[in-house]
Amino acid sequence: MSENSFHRRFFEGKAAIFAIAMTVSVLIGGLVEILPMFTAKLGPERADWVSPYTPLEVAGRDIYIREGCYHCHSQMIRPMRAEVLRYGEWTRAAEYAYDHPFLLGSRRIGPDLQRIGGKYPDAWHYEHMRDPRSTSPGSVMPAYPWLLEWKVDAEDITKSVRALSRAGVPYSESDIAGVGASMQAQARGIVQSLAGSGINIDWDREIVALTAYLQRLGVEGRRALADRGSTP
Amino acid sequence: MNETKYDDLIVKQFFTATVVWGVVGMLVGVILALQLAWFPANLQIPYLTFGRLRPLHTNAVIFAFGGNLIFTGIYYSMQRLLKTRMFNDGLSRFHFWGWQLIIVSAAITFPLGMTQSKEYAELIWPIDIAITVVWVVFAVNFFGTIAIRKVQHLYVAIWFYMSFVLTIAVLHIVNSLAVPATWFRSYPIYAGLVDGLVQWWYGHNAVGFFLTTPFLGLMYYFLPKAADRPIYSYRLSIVHFWALIFLYIWAGPHHLLFSALPEWAQTLGMVFSVILLAPSWGGMLNGLLTLKGAWHKLRSDPVIKFMVVAVSFYGMSTFEGPMMSIRAVNGLAHYTNWVIGHVHSGALGWNGMIGFAMLYWLLPRLWNKPIWRPGWVTSHFWLGTIGIVLYTVAMWAAGLTEGVQWRALNEVGQLKYPVFLDVVRMLRPFYWMRLVGGTMFLAGAIMMMINFFKTIGGPDSAAETASTPQAA
Ligand code: HEM
Ligand code: HEM
Numbered sequence: 279m280s281e282n283s284f285h286r287r288f289f290e291g292k293a294a295i296f297a298i299a300m301t302v303s304v305l306i307g308g309l310v311e312i313l314p315m316f317t318a319k320l321g322p323e324r325a326d327w328v329s330p331y332t333p334l335e336v337a338g339r340d341i342y343i344r345e346g347c348y349h350c351h352s353q354m355i356r357p358m359r360a361e362v363l364r365y366g367e368w369t370r371a372a373e374y375a376y377d378h379p380f381l382l383g384s385r386r387i388g389p390d391l392q393r394i395g396g397k398y399p400d401a402w403h404y405e406h407m408r409d410p411r412s413t414s415p416g417s418v419m420p421a422y423p424w425l426l427e428w429k430v431d432a433e434d435i436t437k438s439v440r441a442l443s444r445a446g447v448p449y450s451e452s453d454i455a456g457v458g459a460s461m462q463a464q465a466r467g468i469v470q471s472l473a474g475s476g477i478n479i480d481w482d483r484e485i486v487a488l489t490a491y492l493q494r495l496g497v498e499g500r501r502a503l504a505d506r507g508s509t510p
Numbered sequence: 511m512n513e514t515k516y517d518d519l520i521v522k523q524f525f526t527a528t529v530v531w532g533v534v535g536m537l538v539g540v541i542l543a544l545q546l547a548w549f550p551a552n553l554q555i556p557y558l559t560f561g562r563l564r565p566l567h568t569n570a571v572i573f574a575f576g577g578n579l580i581f582t583g584i585y586y587s588m589q590r591l592l593k594t595r596m597f598n599d600g601l602s603r604f605h606f607w608g609w610q611l612i613i614v615s616a617a618i619t620f621p622l623g624m625t626q627s628k629e630y631a632e633l634i635w636p637i638d639i640a641i642t643v644v645w646v647v648f649a650v651n652f653f654g655t656i657a658i659r660k661v662q663h664l665y666v667a668i669w670f671y672m673s674f675v676l677t678i679a680v681l682h683i684v685n686s687l688a689v690p691a692t693w694f695r696s697y698p699i700y701a702g703l704v705d706g707l708v709q710w711w712y713g714h715n716a717v718g719f720f721l722t723t724p725f726l727g728l729m730y731y732f733l734p735k736a737a738d739r740p741i742y743s744y745r746l747s748i749v750h751f752w753a754l755i756f757l758y759i760w761a762g763p764h765h766l767l768f769s770a771l772p773e774w775a776q777t778l779g780m781v782f783s784v785i786l787l788a789p790s791w792g793g794m795l796n797g798l799l800t801l802k803g804a805w806h807k808l809r810s811d812p813v814i815k816f817m818v819v820a821v822s823f824y825g826m827s828t829f830e831g832p833m834m835s836i837r838a839v840n841g842l843a844h845y846t847n848w849v850i851g852h853v854h855s856g857a858l859g860w861n862g863m864i865g866f867a868m869l870y871w872l873l874p875r876l877w878n879k880p881i882w883r884p885g886w887v888t889s890h891f892w893l894g895t896i897g898i899v900l901y902t903v904a905m906w907a908a909g910l911t912e913g914v915q916w917r918a919l920n921e922v923g924q925l926k927y928p929v930f931l932d933v934v935r936m937l938r939p940f941y942w943m944r945l946v947g948g949t950m951f952l953a954g955a956i957m958m959m960i961n962f963f964k965t966i967g968g969p970d971s972a973a974e975t976a977s978t979p980q981a982a
Contacts, residue, residue: 285748290663293656297672300755304677307759307782308684308711311775315704320772322703340695344623346561352845356768360917363925371770374702379627382706382769386845386912387546389930416935420545420552420559434692441691445699 325372327502330447331491333457334464336438337430338491341484342381345422350387353495366393366500373499378445388419393496400468401475403489425485432458464490516589520602522876524582525869527610529959531578532865534617535570536952542567543948547941557621565632566620571857572630572720574613579865580724581609581648584671586872587731588655591665597654601647608644612637624694628709630716631685635696638686645682649675666747670727673755677719685712703771710765718758721861726754726793729821732868733797736813742799750792757786764835767844776837783835790828797821812887816867819895823859827852842917847940848909851902858898858951866890866958873965880971882964886957893954900947908940 289296314320331339342348355361357368369392374380398406405412408426410419436457443449453460465481468489472479479486545551545560552559585602589595596602615637619625625632633641652675656664664672685708688696698705734741741747763771763779798821807814830852834843843849870887874880881887915933918926927933 286663290669293653293664293672296664296669297653297676300669300673301676301680303752303756304673304680304759306756308680311760311763311778312704312707312711315707315772315775320774322770322772343625343627345559346564346623346625346627348627349561349564354769356841356844358768358841358917359923360919360925363919364916364928364930369770371703371772374706374770377702378697378700378705380700380702380705380709381627382766384629384765384845384849386916388934414931416931418546418549418934420549420561421554422556422559423554424556437691438695438697441689441695441697445689445697446701 322371322374324375325370325502328372328375328498330376330442330449331494332460332464333432333435333439333453334430334461334487334490335494336442337435337461337484337487338489339381340435340438341425341488342491343379347391348381348383350383350385350419351389351391352383352386353390353392354382355390355392361390365390366496367503369496370499370503373496376442376447378442378447388417391492391495393500395493395495395497396500399475400471400489400493401477403492404472404475404477404479404485407485407488425488426479426483428484429480429482430461430484430487432461435461461487468493515595517585517596517599517602518876520596520599520606521582521586521872523606524578524585525872525876526962527606528575528578528582528865528869529962531570531574531613533952533955533959535567535575536948536955538563538567538570540945540948540952543941543945547938547945556623562621562623562625565625565629566617568630569616569620569632570613572716573616575865576721576861577609579861579868580674580720580728581605582872583728583731583868584652584724586876587667587728588652588671591668591731592655592659592661594655594658594660597651597658601651601654605644605648605651608640608647612640612644615640619694626686626688626696626698628685628698628705629713631682631709631712634694635686635688635690636693638682641682642679645675645679649679665730666741666744666751667727667730669751670723670730673751674719674724674727677715677723677755681712681715681719685709703766703769706766706769707763707771707775711759711762714762714765715758717856718754718761721856722758722790723755725861725864728868729793729797729817729864732864732871733817733821734800736811736817736867736871737801737804737807739800739804742796742802746792746796750789750796753789754786754793757782757789761786761835764840767835767837767840780835780837784832787828787832791825794821794825794828797824812884812891813867813871815888815891816863816870816894819891820860820863820867823855823863823898827856827860830855842913843909846909846912847905847937848913851905851909854905855898855902858894858901862898862951863894866894866954869958869962873962874971877966878971879965879968882961882968886961890954890957890961893950893957897947897950897952897954900950901944902947904940904943904947908937908944911936911940 355365355368362368402413407422409421410417439449439457440454462481465486468486469481542560542563616633619634624634626634688698690696700708760782761779763775764783767776833839912933915927920926
């Protein structure tokens, strides 16, 4: 191309114009793909059968994020026969409605967890987190014995719930004020079920919160989709 | 031009940081590889489990090794291409120390479990703000230097650097918008699949504008220098530059194929990813064809060896990527080790090897000293190359094994391998093989680090070649 080509004169000689043209070309794709997502028609589907995470589940989800569980476990069942057989109904967009952040994951070093809720008893999760090999021989998952000792803090989780409400999750002021009581009430149920399996633990241990989170994953979707029959 | 007017101290600083962080980041990669092959390596210490170390690895290799490497190359080449010193030395220093501080804070916060969880954007929000500040300082320095240039036309390397500086700023800010809960925890303003789409718009373009365009800029500067030949085609560089930056942005949804993300967005992502093959190969061809005529150097000059392998792996991974974006192929590859193989053929093969080439080319010139052990450079090349091959072959084999077995059905339409752990157990040999490959790659990088410190501590080139000690 000649020394005097259009590109040379117009862009390479004029850095500001070049930079603006570049920025515009880079912005187009993102705008076209992302903006429509905020509209009802083109964005992800919504449904009335999903509810926000309870405070104890929020605490569990914070732990799931802290430990980086999503590096090995996905939360997205694809609409394929083998996946549905292995993990259950494929995941609907609405099921993530309150997921800040999304936790779809990109790897399956371990199995998908999107519908893990209700698959195993609480005691299974307790044992599995304490020593994965005790329930799952040959697993490569690390053991997390500290979850049996470390405590959740209602005040800290109140901050999480408040921030989530600011991000758009519909928690009321009374929900936020009642975080501690709500956590304790839900935790008692898990503590009792563990006691039934001969495991005694205080309600405020992290393992209880994590179990609460895991046991709710995919449950609402499974129930709603079973009711209406499983059509895409 | 009088060389001394350039600020080469900043280049040396970034150079040193690259060499050191590279070894650290890759060492963490080797630890992760060991943890997958042999779980006791998680040591039952909360701060050292796979889930907490993995973001340390990715951030260290991309932003500490890759980032410092890019800055080394930019500060060296842009001063020379524009025939001017950097706009402001103070800003350069702030950029250097700010970036290192961010890296150190990453190395502290990740083991503590402080993360936002979005891949390659895990750093907690106060660090995100620090990144924004440092980036703006860098951008001011960068564009300031362009403004005071003594050469009118901008060389192609500068275009690629510009797209890096501008696009990363946009991506980082939009993807990091979040509501803080505490100093260490926050939640993104987006929910569910919208958050996912924003994240992969960011994530894929971190590949595009952090691991690709600035590295192409480096290629366009250092490859012709090393080969001592002009760029093969100026016209090709214009076409593939604009096509690349325009198309890359659209491809993010290929990370969300088969999810419940609206179909139209998935299709856009797939189509644009496939088209992306063309401008990617435009860059590869321009690189390889520039080397045409310098093939005789391939035997003697290890820098050229590194470059040939780098550009070839760039071509390979940008062929593999578009293939993996096709829905049917992604259905098999997604979630498996195949993706990890793809990542590292790009990361080790392209980013690693072109980076090593640049560092070895610069080392004797920047410090004006002969390389301490020239033979080690060639050994590093072979360790690296064989290491990559072992790594990627192991991951392809593992990925295919998983992909096929997860979906296999028996005659009556039931899962053939219903027990997930059976597949996990089958992967163990591949994980060990990857560990061997990764360790070789790391060993090469360690040799480079030793060679580097010995070289800069050694005698000057001039003192060695001249029979009498230099007078001035
Ligand atoms: C000694 C060399 C290296 C070794 C042994 C190594 C090992 C690993 C391991 C074991 C993982 C986790 C894989 C998994 O989740 O199954 C990983 C992930 C990753 N590594 Fe490396 N790595 C090395 C070098 C690099 C370099 C130089 C880069 C980039 C420039 C890089 C970029 C990444 C990325 C981006 C991921 C995340 C991939 C994903 O999320 O899909 N690695 N690496
Ligand atoms: C034309 C170019 C490319 C295309 C279309 C492309 C496409 C893809 C696809 C389809 C995936 C798999 C997504 C999934 O199923 O989870 C992927 C993953 C990835 N690719 Fe590429 N790729 C390209 C080039 C590259 C290059 C050159 C590099 C590195 C330098 C790279 C780094 C990565 C990384 C880091 C991931 C893993 C992301 C994650 O899951 O964390 N890609 N790419």
